[in-house]
Amino acid sequence: MKFLIKKLSHIFLIIYLSLFFISCEKEFDTVIDVQKPSFQVVSVSPKDSVLFNVEDSSLVLKIEFTPTSTINTVTTEIINPAGKSFLNDALTLYDNGKSENGDQTANDKIFSNKIFMKSNDLNGNYNIKFFVNDNSNSNKLAAWSTFKFRNGQSNVAPVISNALVDPDTAVVTDTIPILTSLVVQDDNGLNDIKEVYFIVYRPDGSTNNNKVFLYDDGNLTRYGDQTAGDGIFSRIISINQTNEKGTYRFEFRAVDRGGLQSNIINYPVLIQ
Structure with missing residues (x-):
């Protein structure tokens, strides 16, 4: 009787393991059975x-x-x-x-x-x-x-003008928003403009060379630009009491898609 029970248990184990592996194999097949593209x-x-x-x-x-x-x-x-x-x-x-x-x-x-x-x-x-x-x-x-x-056209470098930093003098006791803007012209069209930016130079003349990009997308809330496509590129930045005191220099530039660079405008900004 014990031998019979042991034998039945052994048979049951074999059947159970067989079902287990069949089930696992089915799941595995389902996962990898992905239809392949019919093209090359x-x-x-x-x-x-x-x-x-x-x-x-x-x-x-x-x-x-x-x-x-x-x-x-x-x-x-x-x-x-x-x-x-x-x-x-x-x-x-x-x-x-x-x-x-x-x-x-x-x-x-x-x-x-x-x-x-x-x-x-x-x-x-x-x-x-x-x-x-x-x-x-x-x-x-x-x-x-x-x-x-x-496009076969002679590439002409962009020209920038009317740089603005408002305010350009600030006594900082809290976070202050500053609007920066720039007028950009390009004989090849505004679509030829790749990037418009300024680089900030600290009062001691040092800089991290990071470009702060200006936009002409009409996104007033995000960048402070009022009208998209009017050639006025804008950007709102902020300063606070942690900024070093003294006169900063904002160096404005523009670059077109052909790699030509505009004239440079330097704008002094005093933080007190």
Whole structure:
């Protein structure tokens, strides 16, 4: 009887362990059983420098997949050097063999379409994201590319004027907000401005070289700028009783996307 009980216990243990491992195996399979993409990217373009062409300003965006790839649709999003969307909406690429889409051969798994660059488009790097809708009927980021655009215009350095620090003299017993602003002009347009900033020099002439950036975004609450895109760049900073007493120097500058620097304006600020 004891032998029978022991044998049954042994059989039960085997059955229990078998069920346990089967259950564990099922959970593991569920975790790793993820549907794989049904496509593979071979190449994308453009990915080099692009110079504006007056006679033909079109630029072909292209992505090639392996012949065995299953593709429903391909779309792209383009981000300009200012970090904004270059197009109003996503651009669809086609594998239809039509020249108006920049596609040479239909059904060859090379999807293409054209965009048209303008002479006033920003110089700099444009980022392209390629999205694929495959047999899973969901959009997936398949690839991305970057091309550098030159609009062909002569680059002119920005000019700054009317620097303001208000107040520029303060007796500090508590935290005091200070409005700084600057007028910036650029013959290549305000979109060509990469950054506007000042560097603070302490009364002893030392500095940490940190750039304090000014903005022309109309965000009155955050930066103190009243109107977006009017060429007046602003920034609110604050000082308190821990600041060293004496005359500081605020050095204002602007830099465009071609790397050209503006004139420099030095503004004295007295903290007492």
